Amino acid sequence: MARRRQIYEGKAKILYEGPEPGTLIQYFKDDATAFNAQKKGTISGKGVLNNRISEHIFTLLGLIGVPTHFIRRLNMREQLIRQVEIIPIEVVVRNVAAGSISTRLGIEEGTQHPRTIIEYYYKDDALGDPMITDEHIAAFGWAGQEEMHDIADLAIRINDFLCGLFAGIGIRLVDFKLEFGRVWDNDYPRILLADEISPDGCRLWDMTTNEKLDKDRFRRDLGGEVEAYQEVARRLGLLPEGADNAVLDLEKHRLSKGK
Numbered sequence: 001m002a003r004r005r006q007i008y009e010g011k012a013k014i015l016y017e018g019p020e021p022g023t024l025i026q027y028f029k030d031d032a033t034a035f036n037a038q039k040k041g042t043i044s045g046k047g048v049l050n051n052r053i054s055e056h057i058f059t060l061l062g063l064i065g066v067p068t069h070f071i072r073r074l075n076m077r078e079q080l081i082r083q084v085e086i087i088p089i090e091v092v093v094r095n096v097a098a099g100s101i102s103t104r105l106g107i108e109e110g111t112q113h114p115r116t117i118i119e120y121y122y123k124d125d126a127l128g129d130p131m132i133t134d135e136h137i138a139a140f141g142w143a144g145q146e147e148m149h150d151i152a153d154l155a156i157r158i159n160d161f162l163c164g165l166f167a168g169i170g171i172r173l174v175d176f177k178l179e180f181g182r183v184w185d186n187d188y189p190r191i192l193l194a195d196e197i198s199p200d201g202c203r204l205w206d207m208t209t210n211e212k213l214d215k216d217r218f219r220r221d222l223g224g225e226v227e228a229y230q231e232v233a234r235r236l237g238l239l240p241e242g243a244d245n246a247v248l249d250l251e252k253h254r255l256s257k258g259k
Helices: 046-063 100-105 134-139 145-167 225-235 250-257
Strands: 006-009 013-017 023-028 031-034 039-042 070-073 078-082 089-096 112-122 171-185 188-194 202-206
Touching: 023 046, 046 070, 046 078, 046 145, 046 225, 089 145, 112 134, 112 145, 134 145, 145 171, 145 188
Parallel strands: none
Antiparallel strands: 006 013, 013 023, 023 078, 031 039, 070 078, 089 112, 089 171, 171 188, 171 202
């Protein structure tokens, strides 16, 4: 079997050359990082769960007309995706105060925002992914005005859909990160949703207990990361039959750790 050519390796995924022009293979790793890779670790099986969760969400978004780079899942850890020109902007959609916005603005974590907030960050690990404005994006040519309109519209549409999806399974969508890319139709650029949507890039809280079902369990040394990711997959109906022993029992986890 011919060795695949690696195109890129990030903190959580590896991109390989795809089988056809204009395609890539996206491989999901078990590596976990936080605070711009200052904290590193491994969450066993995370890549498998994120691959399946992201496939499910991207498929559903495609069905409601959101254009994405996703083509199909290849195996437990890999997806076939369209090759896009990544726009160097992380789009963060916030529904509830948590993380950096609580720290920056002194808003108590868990406070419902009066309206959905969209923030933009420049994708540069060396700079710590600094927060930017529309003015920066326009001035430095990272995306055109029409592209940013499309991105903002898609972000709100995705948020509305995901809030409903997760609320239906008892999960509160606190905030999440999106990345977008462009493909060219002749001289006209089209915006596609790229990267992934999984507990790695979302804050997901149980609506009854406020237990964290996302990577904050790793960031904050809470433990139970695998169980949390499994619980999200279970509620979405993605764990196979007979996987009942994989459901999240954080109370049992705390007792086992003496917390």
